[in-house]
Amino acid sequence: MTDVRDTPLAHGIGGSADLPISPSLAIAGAVAALVVSFTVLALAWRTPRYDGATSGRPAWPFLDRLVRSTAWYVALRVFGFVVFAYAVMVAVLGEDLLTNPIFGIVFVWWWVGLVPLSFFLGPVWKHISPVRTINLAFAKISGSDPEVGVFEYPRWLGHWPAALGLFAFTWMELVYPFMTELGPVRLWCAIYVAVMLLGGALFGNAFYENADPFEVYSTLVGKMSVWGMRDGHLIVRSPLANLDTVVVRPGLVGVVAVLFGSTAFDSFADSSVWVRYIQSTDTSSYLLNNLAIVAFCVGVGAIFALGTMLTGVEPGTRRRTLPNLFAHSVVPIVVGYIVAHYLTYLVEFGQKTLIQASDPFGNGSDILGTGDWSVNYWLSYHPTLLANVKVLAVVIGHVLGVIAAHDRAIKLLPRRHQLTGQLSLLFAMVAFTVGGLYLLFAA
Template sequence: MQFFAHGVGGAKDLPIPAEYAIAGACAALAISFTVLALAWRAPRFNIGEQPKPAPPLLATIVDSTWFKLVARLWGFSFFLYVAVAGVFGKDLAINPIFGVFFVLLWVGIVPMSLAFGPFYKAISPVRSINWALAKVSGSDPDVGLFRFPDRLGYWPAALGLFAFVWFELVYPFNSELGPLRLWCAIYVGVMLIGGALFGNRFYERADPFEVFSTLVGHLSVWGRHEGRLVMRSPLANLDLMPVRPGLLAVGSVLLGSTAFDSFKGSNRWMIWSQTTDLNGNLVNLGGLVGFILVVGVLFAAATMLTGIHAGFRRTELPGEFAHSLIPIVVGYVVAHYLTYLVEYGQQTVILLSDPLSNGSNVLGTGDRAINYWLSYHPTFLAVTKVLGVIVGHVVAVVAAHDRAVRLLPKRHQLTGQLSMLVVMVGFTIGGLALLFSS
């Protein structure tokens, strides 16, 4: 179904020679590493300096009860509106629930979190339902019946994210309303049961969309210090990302699935998957799992080869450096889904005015036209996509370098990072190659 064909673009959208883009990206990484090695010999993030307080008026508004309530009401109202389309709407491509699910939620969560921090947490409908149920029962929504096991970390969120990308990229009936209803019902049911058992801590660790939003939100300028709203550089915020089990798994699912989504659209994969005697769904599942494992294994191996770390076992190092995957994920999202978000996002907003597909114009957006400015400016689009990959990797190199000089003994601070640099260059080459081949 054309509506769900991701607008990632391909060589036709990128009037830049692939070899020039790849060579330039590798040069940018090499130069960045060299400059960092010579000029960045000690940690620079979160070394005791006080963050800049947010403007007092803004902090007062954001921390006010009414603002939090408005955000909750907006999120829950939008959830109910889309649920009406999902339950009572027609099983057609013009049902807005598909665009909300695949476009506004999955892709739109990245720019919203970059701009506002952990955006999904503030509007989460499952948190709102859990809060309402707790108030009715006289319990505390922050406290469940049990303590969430710390050893699980982000692993439940990694499984939830994999369930989403499997449904999006592998499941053959994802463009039908019934399976989408079932996926959403299972998500809401699991989240509500988890919230009742473990309180709001469950959402921080297990809600795939909240964890995704929160991790990307660490690249925003907004943060907290002793409970106060403050402003930090995105890299300083990223450095404060908690190191928990499963963090690398979450990053691997996000990065590997985005890479596979692009590879899935390449001529080579399409021809092979359609001509092989193997089951097509199993082939796509194997490809998705393979890409995720390649990302995770390569990154884990590179971090464990970085040298001798005082007080750390080598098996702990992938988690210590996993935060540096988030800028790469954001860069890949920009490169592969920019057109998809802008153009199909507009179409979704238009379709939202007619949730039951009966010709209504509830929101007043039904008569608007899609602006295809990006598609009409392929050079700008090409530069933006390539820069997305390059900037994401350069930021990742900076984040990993600062963590390395914090952990590595001086004799390993340069040579110990070479394995990480090799993997970063490999990810860059792979990302741009996929971008040009899709």
């Protein structure tokens, strides 16, 4: 049986109790900031300013040499594999209790922690991914090239497998009723590793770039960092210029829709409105939650696709290509909302996981020397500061999204539609802002 005490999976942490400010004032201010930003951009931003191919400056020489060195590459691979091996050990040999650190490793460190790591350091999962390391080892043993598989990865497939993988993970985390038991978590991770290794063998490293849900996730968030690469050398540039380098592939809208939609559903599932409805109906809560998470993900994708496809274009332009071309502008929104929703969850349960990891089998061991540490709840004890951080994260994310979308619109849309043609996309952004803040306060 699973011990439900001290669960690291209670995403209600960091809800409305943390926000001692007026929801209506916060929402009104956020919408005003969005509209004012668009107005300023319309008047002062008439030519494209972000070009991933030419922007940025070389990083410090010593740092460039470090990240290109074999020692750095090997160190990252070893670090990722050591953590992976430890996770496998506690998943296989550990007890089926929520004190088992595998729950925190998967749901806190891996899922939520990947965001700040990628935001500050760039696409880290690509460099520490254990499945890439195992695939590389197999290639070395067999004398093959890990970049080349048996088949060429289908271009039309794009990021759709990654979107499906992200949905599968969020479904297990947020909807599946037995996700607090060790068996389902073990099974999901085993399937993930098996699919990734098979895909790498068949399609080479192109499979990971396109289809690994965590690599695609990390790479997108990493575009919000200041680090980039050009001609094999490290460069420093504006995060928005970095964001302009997002590779447009089929399924990109699906990825951002799942990331944003599932996080919004997580807030919605904790809202008093949804809880009361679940308790008052005879319909299965499991069925209702399944329908709701699909509705949120599809709804986000549909609103964004409609907002982009209604922009003014030249006759003959295929409107169905526009959503993927503008999808990069949702990445700042996703990052801002994840910060707002999971900040206390990451800080507090991240510490708890580190403490539990020192005694993975509950026998009093202190492997990491952190077993006698205690969780610092300083952030929760300062609700006003936390409220401001959360609201600012959402607002800044949306404003950056508007800037990224405007710069792309200047490049893509005909001159006569460069401003009025963006109104439908602005309405979509406003809908995301209002909905995101409402759900943040409702949780």
